Amino acid sequence: MLANGLKWVFERERNTMSSYLMLFLLLLDIYSKCVIAYLSSPHVGQEPVYTAQQSPVMSSSVALTASSAAPVVTDSYLSRCPSGALCSRLPADCIICAFHHNCSYGRPANFTCRAKAGVHCVSEQSRPQQNFTLTLDCRFCWQLDPSQYRCSNSTGCMTVSCPRRLYNASCEALEHVHCLGKRVFQKRLFCNWTGGYKWSRALALSIALGGFGADRFYLGQWREGLGKLFSFGGLGIWTLIDVLLIGVGYVGPADGSLYI
Numbered sequence: 001m002l003a004n005g006l007k008w009v010f011e012r013e014r015n016t017m018s019s020y021l022m023l024f025l026l027l028l029d030i031y032s033k034c035v036i037a038y039l040s041s042p043h044v045g046q047e048p049v050y051t052a053q054q055s056p057v058m059s060s061s062v063a064l065t066a067s068s069a070a071p072v073v074t075d076s077y078l079s080r081c082p083s084g085a086l087c088s089r090l091p092a093d094c095i096i097c098a099f100h101h102n103c104s105y106g107r108p109a110n111f112t113c114r115a116k117a118g119v120h121c122v123s124e125q126s127r128p129q130q131n132f133t134l135t136l137d138c139r140f141c142w143q144l145d146p147s148q149y150r151c152s153n154s155t156g157c158m159t160v161s162c163p164r165r166l167y168n169a170s171c172e173a174l175e176h177v178h179c180l181g182k183r184v185f186q187k188r189l190f191c192n193w194t195g196g197y198k199w200s201r202a203l204a205l206s207i208a209l210g211g212f213g214a215d216r217f218y219l220g221q222w223r224e225g226l227g228k229l230f231s232f233g234g235l236g237i238w239t240l241i242d243v244l245l246i247g248v249g250y251v252g253p254a255d256g257s258l259y260i
């Protein structure tokens with residue numbers, strides 16, 4: 001009787017130690033994934049060189065007058081310029097303005113503009129007009145709201161790296177937005193590209209088929225998927241942990257992209 005009791009206690013302690021060991025290995029796996037993601041980031045050790053914003057060259061009223069002496073008509077902008085529209089509503093590529101620095105940031109300011117050669121526009125009274133005054137907020141293009149410019153995206157950086165990485169993006173103000181300075185500028189943005197993986201699908205697979213590693217296979221993490229498959233989801237512990245980690249968005253696609 002005593003021998004059976006000791007055997008039962010020993011087996012119980014062994015099962016408890018096995019559970020603690022499995023939990024420790026899973027936590028170690030989570031930590032190693034974060035470290036590997038950080039070290040595999042293409043910017044580790046060499047931050048992208050940030051191009052400082054230089055003071056843009058503004059055209060003065062003198063330059064505006066001089067440039068009107070020899071107008072040049074090109075199809076590159078005429079195809080984007082409506083005919084007979086309000087001069088103040090023309091896209092930025094269709095007009096030339098004499099911008100200046102004598103304005104307060106964020107405050108409305110008046111600038112003298114004219115339509116480019118070959119562009120025909122009218123005033124508020126529907127009369128043909130060439131020179132007009134444009135009122136806009138005093139701010140450079142790189143100071144615009146993010147909704148007023150578009151930027152290039154990068155698929156070469158890890159969105160799930162620790163910490164999140166930045167990349168140098170080339171941005172351009174939208175056609176209908178008027179601003180001071182260069183319309184094409186540099187911005188430092190967080191990696192935010194997506195590879196098409198859905199968070200809802202990954203979570204559903206983790207709940208329904210997580211014990212077979214379906215969630216990890218879907219996210220492109222085939223090593224972890226094989227580990228879950230042959231360990232029956234870590235006897236259920238790994239499956240439960242993955243449901244929590246995918247639910248909070250900690251475990252993401254293997255390519256480093258964001259969920260959609």
